[in-house]
Amino acid sequence: MPGLSPQYNPKDVEERLYRQWETAGYFHADADSSRAPYTIVIPPPNVTGILHMGHALNNTIQDILIRCKRMQGFNALWIPGTDHAGIATQNVVEKMLASEGKRRQDLGREAFVQRVWQWKEQYGNTIIYQLKRLGSSCDWRRSRFTMDEGLSDAVTEIFIELYNQGLIYRGSYIINWCPRCQTALSDEEAPRQETQGKLYSIKYPLMGHEGARGKGQGARVDWKSRAPCLLSPVPAFIEVATTRPETMLGDTAIAVHPKDKRYKALVGRFALLPLVNRKLPIIADERIDRSFGTGAVKVTPAHDPLDFQLGMKHDLKFIDVMTDDGHMAGHDEVPAAYRGLDRFECRSKLVVDLERERFLGKIEEYTHNVGHCYRCQTVIEPRLSPQWFVKMKPLAEPAIRAVKEGKIRFSPKRWTKVYLNWMENIQDWCISRQIWWGHRLPVWYCKNCTQGQGVGDEGQGKSTSHAPRPAPRSPDSRVIVTRQKPERCPSCGGSQLVQDEDVLDTWFSSWLWPFSTLGWPKKAPDLGYFYPTNTLVTAQEIIFFWVARMIMAGYFCMGKPPFTRVYIHGTVRDITGKKMSKSLGNIIDPLEIIDKYGTDALRYTLVTATAIGQDIFLSEERFVAGRNFANKLWNATRFVLAQVTDGQCSVVSEKERPSTSHRSLVTDRRSVPDRWILSRLQRTIQRVTASLDECLFNDAANALYDFLWHDVCDWYLEIAKVQLAQTADSRQQTADLLVYVLEASLRLLHPIMPFVTEELWQHLWDGGQGRNVPAHSPHSIMVAEWPKVNRKLIDEEAEALFEQFKAVVGAIRNTRAELNVPNDRKTPVVLLISKNPSIRCFLDKHKALLQTLAVSTAAVLKPEEFKIQKDAIVAIVSNVEVVIPLGGFMDDKARQRLQQRVEELTKHLAQTDARLQDPQFTDKAPADIVEQNKQRRQELQETLTRFSNYLAALQST
């Protein structure tokens, strides 16, 4: 066998084949109006990314789709690329700097960004190389990066367009602030940690009550003995709880639930802020939890996310009481005694002061989740900060409609609801980030115009000593939004213009990905041809971050959806159901799996583990099945090649073969097993094609596995061995058929297991030293034609007969095994008795197969030709009785077996009888079901009779 070792070794083929494909240009697609496009855009992995199982799954699925469509004749384009991943990438580079003892501030912005670019050039392609090892057939010539020139233009373009339409505005927002690093942090960078803290109750005097006249007055109230708000009709205090007493200096209201009977009367009245004597309105809001604490909450809009929202809704004052470094601010709203104190010092001092003035209620130990800086572990401070926003509601409308009208379909369907629910409650999108790596906003401020107004000075170094009242959605004439840096300020003519310090959220470039990669905002021919793309393959985690926003951007910029179908795959988990993560140490590294078992094994196993939309539980053993499958194919092909090396095989793929010029596959002279395997192949083609169309990847993989392993290898190959040893004609037919079936199967399997199928396919052509290769045949399975169903080859009769045959073989094998007949000993005579003449004829004709497959001699009789033998054992397979005279093997076991079988049959017959005698059933069940039962009853009855007779005969001895 030329060229094929007894074992498939992925390392010998993968790299070589991938290079072949890439060199041949099979991955590349150009706009071509004579063919239909099929387009996928890759979810761009982070440049900092290292291939993990999630990537492996995600890209395997995309590659399966794209390879399948390519073979089906579509002009298939898979656009790859990477995401600049703002914060993640900045962090990586900052860590490198840290090891040199430097901070990014030491370099300055420009040098730092330069440094990140350097890093990107050097390491940013790691993930690309890894995707190639997965076999991904992306059009690498079109690879894009979210910060390359064209994509940056796209970002600027949409920003300006949104701004001009009034959909981008500047407003205040609560962010996570690290007072030590003096930087804003995303939620991901400020992970919440369970922290032991204290919950302080503070009593705020109510105005219009004696206790509210001023500090000190409260001392006269006997507040210790009772909960004033709960029991007194005119309480002196309203009591609230907080974990951060220092924020009370920024309180501007007190909130209660509108339906809370305890406080209903107080809504609309005022309380006084202890120690400060600021007048606080008491407001009602449904977001207040009546059951928490006292049910009343102090509202600090500048220092708490919920309070911020309350502040916006109820039009409250926003008072920022801290500085950038976490000290109390120096402005007038903060009493002099606390100005400049560290926030925690201030907390202690306040507690002491409140206690002294008798404003303090109980203090409880309290465990809660507090955000900490991922880098320095400092407790983060929620803080008010000016940010840029996109107004989402108008953008969401067409995106909601598209999904409702089915222009974009989710599979599994259930994500539709999740998507719609989120979209219908969409919040404005904060798009500015206080980091250096990313797209700068096309926004400039004139230093002259904005002097002393705290506008041009945002970003890192902002110091909000004043109490800014957020002005959402108010266009600001001092802001200049334009593509290029303006020469002069349009209002004052000044030339001192500074660009906004912030960069845009990473997703602000990714949401343009489906069209920015095709050339938008330029009018590229590719755009008209490849857009909208077809299927988006992604994980559920980014439906909101990415998928929904792409749909909105697609409609906004292109007026069309970015894709027509969204396939959401599951999350890859370890065998105990935990997410794979480094910190848990439960990672299975796809690259290690590739090294150990091969890429095809990895892909096969991932795909078979993917029940639609379900999470995937992986353990390393599962990859063994994939490796074994590849090896099985390898050896089956090895065997087939050994049969055709005489160069006589002339089967070629349908594409090259005019149907008249080859030996017809449809012929009466074909054996039943031949007809059967051909029929099974057609059904497999049907099933695999349909399954891939519906994204049922595991179904496609299972169908191929069952067909190739069980139908082809276990049965047909064994039968072929017999047929190959018969006449020359039979040998030729069988060899042809083997090649035909295998070749088509390889094409079907190619999208899932690209490497082993390509290698074997090429050998199949070359196996006869090149004689099988027509001059014009494709050199690669990648571009071979997808198999088509030949309905003429679907042969129900052959399928039925062959099932019968398998069952007979099974019955004989089973009996032999149970009776421990040694394997080298043929079962002397097997009598196959059937009243059905066509089955009798078939079995008689294929006795040779039975003899080999069931290690037996066989004879076929009509029932009347048979006399019950005392030393025989019987199995009845549907309408064939398998009678095995036992000779020396007869023992009690055989009798027990019969006995057991009779009991089972009796029970089953009784069940069927009961059903048939039930008038409800016969009246109401459909006729075919009733008929089916009657037939079953008939068969059972006959079988039982014969078994009983055998048994009686045996027992009479």
Add this chain to the structure above:
RNA sequence: GGGCGGUUAGCUCAGUUGGUUAGAGCGUCUGAUUUACAUUCAGAAGGUCGGGGGUUCGAGUCCUCCACCGCCCACCA
């Protein structure tokens, strides 16, 4: 608190529109090697389909309640 998913053999999971003896792979046990493949082949054992109730002639499948596991979103004053 809101939403979603899951519960079928020892393990991991299939199970089409309800149709009558519930399947596969792995694992276990028994047997097989002058073999395409031991990364193999043949055979066996193993399940009251999470629990209760309902609809139906008929429920793993549909409805309802409950339990447990997991995920997402919000909140944690």
